[in-house]
Amino acid sequence: MKSIILFTLLAVSAVSNAIADDHLLQISPEVKSITVKTEDGPVTIQRERNDMQLIGGVLQPLVPVAGVHPMGELEVIEALNDPAFLVVDMRTTDWRAKSTIPGSAHVPYTEVSLRMDEFGCKGSEGNWDCNEAIKVVAFCNGPACSQSPIAIRAMVRDGFPVDRIYYYRGGMQNWTVLGLTVLEDAF
Numbered sequence: 001m002k003s004i005i006l007f008t009l010l011a012v013s014a015v016s017n018a019i020a021d022d023h024l025l026q027i028s029p030e031v032k033s034i035t036v037k038t039e040d041g042p043v044t045i046q047r048e049r050n051d052m053q054l055i056g057g058v059l060q061p062l063v064p065v066a067g068v069h070p071m072g073e074l075e076v077i078e079a080l081n082d083p084a085f086l087v088v089d090m091r092t093t094d095w096r097a098k099s100t101i102p103g104s105a106h107v108p109y110t111e112v113s114l115r116m117d118e119f120g121c122k123g124s125e126g127n128w129d130c131n132e133a134i135k136v137v138a139f140c141n142g143p144a145c146s147q148s149p150i151a152i153r154a155m156v157r158d159g160f161p162v163d164r165i166y167y168y169r170g171g172m173q174n175w176t177v178l179g180l181t182v183l184e185d186a187f
Contacts, residue, residue: 029058100172
């Protein structure tokens with residue numbers, strides 16, 4: 001009888017740990033948690049799933065490529081009314097249809113290399129001349145979304161001037177949490 005109870009307790013403990021681990025998200029590809037020293041002793045920092053997150057992903061750097069300019073919400077709002085800028089939703093179509101920033105263009109991250117003419121470049125895939133490119137503000141789902149950082153790296157690889165790229169890392173996550181207006185069913 002004792003072995004059955006012990007086995008049951010071990011099984012329940014294993015399931016509880018699996019559920020707890022399923023609730024945790026990676027901080028970066030290599031880091032799931034980190035322990036820091038505080039005056040009250042060590043504290044472990046980790047990411048837990050919650051209702052505010054759009055996606056799991058790993059946290060993206062504030063500057064995905066050296067030379068890219070990070071932007072906050074106020075700067076994005078200004079850029080929406082500045083003809084020198086194009087604010088670009090780089091998420092897939094299904095995400096954009098749910099909601100997007102009003103006034104933003106849509107170039108999915110998987111199509112950036114094909115559509116750089118929409119950013120003022122001349123030529124075609126693999127042979128872009130971006131000397132007259134406009135300033136592009138890239139965004140996706142938020143701090144844990146890799147879609148716009150992937151697109152930014154592709155743009156730079158294909159000759160887009162890094163100093164004309166602006167990154168709104170907060171993306172739809174921050175935009176929505178802050179209560180800013182969104183546009184739904186935008187294709």
